[in-house]
Amino acid sequence: MCLDGYCEHNADELDADASARAAGTAPGVGRRGLLMAAAGAVGAAAVTLGPVSFASAADGSSSGSTPPAGSQETRTVTGHLETGVADFVYLPVEIPKGVQKIAVSYSYDKPAVPAGTPGNSCDIGVFDQRGTALDSQGFRGWSGGFRTSFEISNGEATPGYLPGPVSVGTWNIVLGPYQVAPQGLNYNVQITLTYGPEGPRFVPTYPPQRAKGRGRAWYRGDCHLHTVYSDGKRLPSEVAAGARAAGLDFMVSTDHNTSSSHGVWGQYSGPDLLIVTGEEITTRNGHWLALGLPAGEWIDWRYRSRDDSFDRFARKVHRSGGLVVPAHPYCPYVACQWKFGYDDADAVEVWNGPWTYDDESAVDTWDARLGEALRSGKKWLPAMGNSDAHSEPQVIGLPHNVVLADDLATDALMDGIRAGRNWIAESSAVQLTFTATGGGRQAGIGEELTLPADAPLDVRLDVSGVPNGTVRFITDEGQMHQESLPASGTGTVVWRTTTSLAAYVRAEVRHPMADGTPGKGNTMGPALQWGPMAALTNPVFLVAQKKG
Incomplete structure (x- = not known):
């Protein structure tokens, strides 16, 4: 059976695959086959490749003895994706017994393209044996296109990924072909398993939900900040120091598509700085901020506006007491402009970083919606502004919000923003x-x-x-x-x-x-x-x- 020009294995191909695995390689996607994911399994369109197995699993080690501690096995998968491929490509990896660490690296070609034509850009992440369904507990990390490799073990993980056991079962490496050149995209994924005891587990240090405030007062905070745990270049310690230097009372951690930084913020918060956990959810039809998430909670991003999934995740954030905030709605970059509407939003980011025409448009649209709310009797949508700072020379706190809240506490600040009791300043x-x-x-x-x-x-x-x-x-x-x-x-x-x-x-x-x-x-x-x-x-x- 052929799907989109790719054919499933026949008997000869299965034999060839076995030989390739024994040699530590795997054939390309044209030989491995593309199996379409079941409709509704994830929000956005997805395809699944044939599984990658390891010799220790093939010879029965998964149910018997395991390889010696410290030994490694590596598999390499190569393939080709055509223009128009699904948003997400899943590569199943069969994890045998006794794995201490999984390490993944990947690369893809970047052929020259005509002026004005997008070139290749491909993200990466991983789900464990608990599955890849939308909102799955199997999420173990995402680095987008910011890193070319990652590692996960029980005690530590590459920033963007969640430490924990590398358990037996089918894991899925996720490729996200963000843009594909007319010539297509050739990729190479290398998977290395290290065997041995899993070792001590990682113990997160979540930040407290309250700092030393001034009672009911105006508090300054930047609610859109990135670190090395997604595509920022600042360490969490540097972001916290930058927030203090900017005269802020609070900040919100909003790394892209991952909750992995939540577990380190406790050591950088203090009586003078409340650190609130959150996430920037980067879909193919716009980005949004989930502010005030419970520490460790993750919000899925694998859907488009046509998939009718956004409201489901907005409700999840609301159940946790958090806010849903469309970010930089007029950003001109691919997949950044907001397409989900504002019915489920609690506020909108009308000012993002140094003032630009994008912000001018966002303020104009927001102001027009104020008039619509008066006419329709619907709740009006408050405005907010944030720096979206990733690295030098971007300035933390340019701009930020000044919020009237009953206390310097997560729930009080979220209440203040939700009620529109805030104004936006370029600096303290x-x-x-x-x-x-x-x-x-x-x-x-x-x-x-x-x-x-x-x-x-x-x-x-x-x-x-x-x-x-x-x-x-x-x-x-x-x-x-x-x-x-x-x-x-x-x-x-x-x-x-x-x-x-x-x-x-x-x-x-x-x-x-x-x-x-x-x-x-x-x-x-x-x-x-x-x-x-x-x-x-x-x-x-x-x-x-x-x-x-």
Whole structure:
């Protein structure tokens, strides 16, 4: 039987495979065959190769004696993937008795491609004998395309992978052909088993869920950070030090598609820094942050928007008390733009790293959704901003969130962000307060002020840390007030309105244009006088009191 041009083994091929295994090699995918995974076994399309066996299993050692401690066996698998191959390719590996460590390395070719055509890019990870089904407990690690090799034993593992026993059964090495060139992708996977006693187990040190706070207060935190446990180049110790240097009270660990870093953060947290565990889930149709996950919990990423699986994992995060946050929704890179909608989201990342046009688009879309929420009566979606810092020179805390929370604790911070009681700052040098006051009442960021429709109210912003900046007050009608800050960067801006004229008001504080040249406006208005964002608030909602 042939599937997509590949044929299953016939008797002669099985004999040839046995000879190849005895020689420590395995034939390519054209000879091994591609077996399509059962529909629904995983969210995204997948294929499964023929299994790799080891001599110790073939000669009965899995049920009897095992090879001497320290001895090794290696198998090599080569193959070819055509353009349009499924998202994930599973290579089953039969693990015999007595294995102390599994080591895997891989490579693939990168032929020249025409300008504008994606070249080869292939990720890698592994699942153990507990299976590869969506949300399987068999997940043992993922490094994407950041590493070319990994090792797993009971006591330690390559960053991105989970230590633990290398148990008997069928493991699956997972190839993720992210992009495939027109010529296809030739790959080589080498698997080495080391035999011996499994040794002492790894003991995780999870971070506490509370640090020494100031009671109900504003706390600063960066909720999107990467380490060497995915595709970052900073050690966890360096990220924690960077968070402290940025003046942050908390940070969230969000390595891509793995929970493997959770077990090391305890040694880097402290009374002055709360470290929250999370994950960045990188699907083929956009990335999202799972914030506030229980330490050690992993969220699957192997689905597209058409697979109708995202809501399942959003519910899983919500059951754990965490937040679902679409990340950098307008990022121009392959598979980064957000395609899952916002019905299951708790907030949206509208500012990611240094200010760019992507962020401008994200803020515009978010603002439009505020109007939709008012019209439909649905819950509005708070905004947040994070650095997404991976390595030098990316700046931890550029930007970060300033969250009003009852305590410096994971659950309190998640509650604050969920309620939209936060604003975004480019650095700890930027300070602000933003309120609406009228009729003897006051409301702050993320809150409501209810007054008679014609009753006057004052919107006030106190800000410091943005020399020569521009303050903008934006409502459901658009920008309604603009004012410049002095060279000192400190000032107070007050604007009067009513609930009949504005359903919400939010504030932006912008830097001047880098070269002093005004930005280009439209044909109906003057040139724009502002530049990159320095601070952005969630709205204060202004509600007209019903008569009678």
